[in-house]
Amino acid sequence: MSDTSRHEALIQALGEQLTPVRRLLSPWRRTLGWMLLVAVMASLLLWRFGAEPMMRRWEHTPDLAIAAIGALLTAISAAWAAFSLGVPGRSRAWIWLPVPPALLWIGASGVGCLRVLLSGDAHAHTAVDCLFLIIGFSIPLSVLMIVLLRRACPLSPVRTAVLIGLASAGASAVLLEICHSFISTGTDLALHALAVFIVIAVNAAMGGRLLQPRQNLRS
Amino acid sequence: MSGLTASGSMGLYVGTAHGTLARFPLSDDASRQLDPGDLRRAAWMAAAQTGDRRAYEQVLAEAVPLIRAAARRQGVPTDSIDDVVQETLLTIHRVRQTFDPSRSFDAWLNAIASRRAIDGLRGQGRRDRREVNDELAYENHPDGDDATRDTQRAQDDARLHEAIAGLPPGQREAVEHLALKEQSLAEAAQATGRTAGALKVNLHRALKALRQRIEGDA
Numbered sequence: 129m130s131d132t133s134r135h136e137a138l139i140q141a142l143g144e145q146l147t148p149v150r151r152l153l154s155p156w157r158r159t160l161g162w163m164l165l166v167a168v169m170a171s172l173l174l175w176r177f178g179a180e181p182m183m184r185r186w187e188h189t190p191d192l193a194i195a196a197i198g199a200l201l202t203a204i205s206a207a208w209a210a211f212s213l214g215v216p217g218r219s220r221a222w223i224w225l226p227v228p229p230a231l232l233w234i235g236a237s238g239v240g241c242l243r244v245l246l247s248g249d250a251h252a253h254t255a256v257d258c259l260f261l262i263i264g265f266s267i268p269l270s271v272l273m274i275v276l277l278r279r280a281c282p283l284s285p286v287r288t289a290v291l292i293g294l295a296s297a298g299a300s301a302v303l304l305e306i307c308h309s310f311i312s313t314g315t316d317l318a319l320h321a322l323a324v325f326i327v328i329a330v331n332a333a334m335g336g337r338l339l340q341p342r343q344n345l346r347s
Numbered sequence: 348m349s350g351l352t353a354s355g356s357m358g359l360y361v362g363t364a365h366g367t368l369a370r371f372p373l374s375d376d377a378s379r380q381l382d383p384g385d386l387r388r389a390a391w392m393a394a395a396q397t398g399d400r401r402a403y404e405q406v407l408a409e410a411v412p413l414i415r416a417a418a419r420r421q422g423v424p425t426d427s428i429d430d431v432v433q434e435t436l437l438t439i440h441r442v443r444q445t446f447d448p449s450r451s452f453d454a455w456l457n458a459i460a461s462r463r464a465i466d467g468l469r470g471q472g473r474r475d476r477r478e479v480n481d482e483l484a485y486e487n488h489p490d491g492d493d494a495t496r497d498t499q500r501a502q503d504d505a506r507l508h509e510a511i512a513g514l515p516p517g518q519r520e521a522v523e524h525l526a527l528k529e530q531s532l533a534e535a536a537q538a539t540g541r542t543a544g545a546l547k548v549n550l551h552r553a554l555k556a557l558r559q560r561i562e563g564d565a
Contacts, residue, residue, distance in 0.1 A: 131429040138433060139407040142440045148398035149444040215445050216458035281442035283462040 155211035166299045173306040191239045196305045198233030203298030210291035214280030262323035265300035285339040293328030385453045393448035417460035434463045510560045518553035
C-alpha cells in the first residue's frame with residue numbers, strides 16, 4: 129500500500145470512529161476548578177483552627193503574610209501555566225508566569241529566615257510535621273491537576289509536571305499557614321523548602337508517564 | 348455538504364453534514380491573524396468536534412501536507428515522514444477535544460506534528476543504538492536458500508583444487524586418480540606406473556596435507 133493510500137485509509141478509519149467530543153474548558157476555567165479544591169481544604173482548616181491564630185502570627189511577622197501571598201499567587205499562576213501548556217499551540221512562555229510570585233514567596237521566606245537568625249530564636253520543634261503536612265496537602269491537589277490534564281495534551285509532560293508540583297506546593301504552603309500553631313523558625317523554613325522540592329521532584333519524575341493523553345481509539 | 352460559508356468578527360459559519368449552519372465564535376484578533384486556509388480548517392475541526400465526519404475527513408486530508416512540512420522542518424528523514432504523518436493523525440484523533448475553534452488550527456496542528464516528529468527522531472535514535480549494523484547482520488546470518496550458498500560452494504571447490512595443485516607430484520597423482528577419478532588401486536597403479544603401496548602412502552600424506560592447508564585457510 130502506498131503512503132498516500134495508507135493515509136487515506138487511516139483518515140477514513142478515524143472518520144468512522146468519530147464521535148462528538150466535549151471541548152476542553154479554557155485554562156482559566158480549569159484553574160478556577162482546581163482552586164475550588166484549595167478553597168474547600170482551606171475552609172475545612174479554618175473551620176477546625178479558626179483564622180485568629182494565623183492573623184495574630186501575621187501581625188507579629190508580616191513577612192510570613194507576604195510569603196503566604198506569594199505562595200498563593202505562585203499556586204494560581206503555576207496552575208494556569210500548567211493548564212495552558214496542556215493545550216497544543218499555546219506559547220511555551222507560559223512556563224515563566226509563576227516566576228515573579230515564586231520570587232516573592234522565596235524572598236519573603238528568606239527575609240523571615242534572616243529575621244529569625246538575627247533574633248537568635250532558631251529553636252527546634254516538631255518542624256517535621258510541616259514537611260508531612262505540605263506533602264500530604266500536595267497529594268490530592270497534584271492528583272486532581274493530573275486528572276484534569278490527562279484530558280488535555282501536554283506536549284512537554286515534564287515541564288507541565290514541574291508546574292503541577294509548584295502549584296500544589298504553593299497551595300499547600302498557604303494551607304499550612306492556617307494550621308501553623310507557632311511562629312516560624314529557620315528549621316520550619318528549611319523543611320518547607322525541602323517539602324516543596326520533594327513535591328516538585330516527585331511530580332517531575334512521574335510527569336512523563338502520568339500526563340500521557342489517554343487512549344480513546346476503538347481499535 | 349460541509350463547507351466554509353462566512354467568516355468575520357461575528358464568527359465563522361460552517362455547513363454541517365446535516366445541512367445546518369453551525370456558528371463558531373472567532374475573536375477579531377483571531378480573524379485578522381488567521382489566513383483563509385487556517386480559518387477553513389479551524390471551522391472544519393470545530394464541526395468535527397460535534398461529530399461531522401465529512402468535515403473531519405476534509406480537515407485531516409488538508410492536514411497531511413502541513414504535517415509533512417512540520418516534520419521536514421524538524422529534520423525528519425524523507426523515508427520516515429509518512430510515519431510521522433500517521434502518528435500525528437492518530438494523536439489528533441485522541442486529543443481533538445483540545446482544539447479551541449477561536450484559535451489557529453494550523454498552530455495547534457503544527458505543535459502536535461512537531462512533537463510527534465521529535466518523538467520519531469528520538470525513537471529512531473534509540474533503535475539505531477540498539478540494533479546491529481544491517482550489513483554485519485546479513486553477513487552473520489545468511490539465508491541458506493539463497494544464491495550465496497552456490498557461490499560459497501564454488502569458492503570451496505576452487506580452494507580445494509588450488510590446494511591439490513600445490514601438492515608434490517606423487518601425492519597429486521594419488522589424489523587425482525584415487526579420489527577425483529575414483530579409480531581402483533590397480534587402475535591407478537597401471538595409469539601412473541607406481542605400486543599400489545606407494546599410491547596408498549601418497550594418498551594418506553596428500554589428505555593430511557590438504558586437511559592442514561584448508562583448516563589453516565579457514
